[in-house]
Amino acid sequence: MTLAEPSPQAPRGPGWALRLVASRRFQSFCAAVPCLRRIARRDGEALFDLVGGFVHSQVLFAVVELRLLHRLFDGPATAPALARGTALTADRIEILCNAAVSLGLMRRTRDGYGLARKGAAILGVPGLEAMISHHHVLYRDLADPLAVLGGAETELSKFWPYVFGAAAAQDPDTARRYSDLMSDSQGLVAEETLRRCDLSKAGTVLDIGGGTGAFLSALGQRHGAPALHLFDLPPVVSGARDRFAATGLTDRVQITAGSFRDDPLPVGADVITLVRVLYDHSDTTVMDLLRAVHAALPEGGRLVVSEPMTGGDRPHPAGDAYFAFYCMAMGTGRARSPQVIREMMGAAGFASTVDHGTTRPFVTHVLSAEK
Ligand SMILES: C[S@@+](CC[C@H](N)C(=O)[O-])C[C@H]1O[C@@H](n2cnc3c(N)ncnc32)[C@H](O)[C@@H]1O
Incomplete structure (x- = not known):
């Protein structure tokens, strides 16, 4: 499907504050001023979470499908050890595990990966992994x-x-x-x-x-x-x-x-x-x-x-x-x-x-x- 044509009757524009936030020059100014920089960064991160949300879900899906959280429940493991029994190479497992660390599902250990709080919490919610596993059907629909x-x-x-x-x-x-x-x-x-x-x-x-x-x-x-x-x-x-x-x-x-x-x-x-x-x-x-x-x-x-x-x-x-x-x-x-x-x-x-x-x-x- 394509985006709808813009309506011929232009709606009333946003107020001055939103117009300011939407201006690239104002955003550059905020990035240079210490206390505004913090707010701009927080908003930027929240926006990027929205942009990347689908990728985050897919990282979660891959972690659940490979049962990596269960395997880390038994203790920390290296990427080559986690790759064993999967169809993936150790360097690809490392990419997946680093993504899972960034999302709070795993943590880095001296030579590999361990379970983090959110990852452990998933194991404690009955049915959550099964729910995540059937999401591929929903996501195929939501691709459009x-x-x-x-x-x-x-x-x-x-x-x-x-x-x-x-x-x-x-x-x-x-x-x-x-x-x-x-x-x-x-x-x-x-x-x-x-x-x-x-x-x-x-x-x-x-x-x-x-x-x-x-x-x-x-x-x-x-x-x-x-x-x-x-x-x-x-x-x-x-x-x-x-x-x-x-x-x-x-x-x-x-x-x-x-x-x-x-x-x-x-x-x-x-x-x-x-x-x-x-x-x-x-x-x-x-x-x-x-x-x-x-x-x-x-x-x-x-x-x-x-x-x-x-x-x-x-x-x-x-x-x-x-x-x-x-x-x-x-x-x-x-x-x-x-x-x-x-x-x-x-x-x-x-x-x-x-x-x-x-x-x-x-x-x-x-x-x-x-x-
Ligand atoms: C979303 S499930 C919820 C099941 C359960 N109440 C729960 O919360 O785990 C909806 C339930 O409604 C039942 N259901 C759907 N249509 C029904 C109908 N016409 N008559 C009786 N039950 C029906 C389904 O079989 C299913 O068990």
Whole structure:
């Protein structure tokens, strides 16, 4: 795609301060004046981070693909040692490792490389490496961001066809691959959700689109009282029994296979959770689902929504750049702001809504509503 033609109606130009910052002469002047130099350098570095961001991601991808962080977890190693078992030469591994050092993933040791804090942190986040590994699909799409913005068909939408509904029943492999990725990354989401929203006194919690039960398992292990009810597509829930058995929760669990697009929702729960479900779907599907959830709850029943959200009138990189573009490339749903979701809850009939907020917008944001 090519850039759009400039609009014939020229918009009002920037104010004097921005015109100054955009002037090459002013930038040269700043570079020569000590206290301005610091600000100019900081802005310059931040800009260059944006320019180089894609390359940084690809360095991370290569490090993850070669499992270099795992190998350094066992202790520092030289470039020739790290090259062993890969298809790369030691001097190319050295280039990669120096890039990883510059990004805070590794550190230099006397004769090689060791693990740095950010590199170690990646190993501590379940599912993060798997997430990074599947990004090559998203990045191929985003090689032409204007095409994605223009609504072109994407590779990512074919990679995860499950969201189109019960059609996933025909493809258990896709369902398993996707569910593994989701349940691996569920640990942090459940931690943040359950810390922000107290479900200890719930009678029965119905988790719709609950995958293989990772969220309900975390809930059941944290609180002894609530009965747990899982609802998801047939090929997805088939993997759930083993998980519940492994966490000793079988006696507290009920599992219902179905599609919230085509089947009635189970009744009897006083709390319904939608964890990372709404952003996969169109506004029409979300409104139908919220109305069905409202109808399935008793008076005073609660709905909890937890998923990454945009910042609304205060956009932030996790929600408004990463998740908004990821959802756009998926082609089925969209990342929404807390305000938009609360309005949709209200329109579905919920009497009051609460924003429980987030400390990690790149993990999730939690809202609840009462019938
Ligand atoms: C992004 S995943 C989230 C899974 C889980 N809640 C989590 O956070 O790890 C979305 C889930 O919604 C389920 N889903 C999608 N369409 C559905 C439908 N029509 N009926 C029931 N579940 C559906 C998918 O199978 C998948 O497990």
